[in-house]
């Protein structure tokens with residue numbers, strides 16, 4: 001039996017679920033959690049969604065986003081946990097890992113190449129452009145009822161993980177799923193505006209700063225932008241406000257690897273630098289990011305390097321040069 005079918009059968013038997021995903025949640029992780037959550041609630045099941053970090057403001061328009069928790073009472077118990085869009089338990093954060101300790105059964109649904117196959121049941125499909133594509137197939141297997149809210153959540157996952165349908169992972173299947181969910185009356189125009197056109201003033205100035213920081217190596221094949229912690233202090237920013245910034249680096253002609261360095265303080269109060277990678281052609285940035293305990297996909301990946309921006313920049317660029 002197909003692994004996804006086994007997962008559907010298992011889910012049918014459960015009654016209380018904990019849905020979790022990676023730290024710094026994005027459109028795919030949140031959209032996938034909310035879509036599957038509403039379908040299971042339609043079957044009368046109890047679903048609690050928990051993430052380490054809050055929903056970025058740009059995804060607040062999604063149905064149910066206000067119900068996503070960042071902590072839960074230790075007395076709560078669940079039959080089954082579903083981990084969506086996370087390659088590794090370490091990517092879930094302390095709060096989520098603590099909550100998972102008490103759940104007897106874990107289902108792992110993901111599309112990252114770097115997934116390390118944790119959990120009792122897994123459905124790992126690297127071909128899927130987004131976890132939302134996998135969730136769509138699962139909903140079909142469950143005979144779940146899709147409505148406009150669910151369709152918006154799935155669309156958001158596919159839209160953001162394909163970079164608005166232009167990344168290399170964009171394929172026929174992504175468009176087939178989108179064609180199906182468009183039947184529920186969602187507006188691609190409205191969703192695009194919600195996610196990409198609702199910049200606030202601080203965020204657009206930050207983009208200006210990031211753009212003017214762009215540098216290139218001497219080969220012209222590696223380019224990067226950066227935002228320092230001192231820039232962030234301009235205002236309290238959520239992660240969503242730098243969404244899509246890296247695409248501007250990728251627009252530079254001849255560039256094969258684009259990087260975005262963001263210096264910040266993590267939950268343990270350490271100074272760290274978050275690095276996002278994008279690549280073209282044959283450069284596998286998942287491999288490079290994995291060398292820094294990160295990962296992702298061949299053409300889009302990320303990692304977090306302990307220490308300030310300059311140290312991280314030096315280490316990461318040196319490593320990228322080996323792949324050019």
Ligand SMILES: [Mn+2]
Pocket residue numbers: 028029085111129130131161
């Ligand atoms: Mn994803």
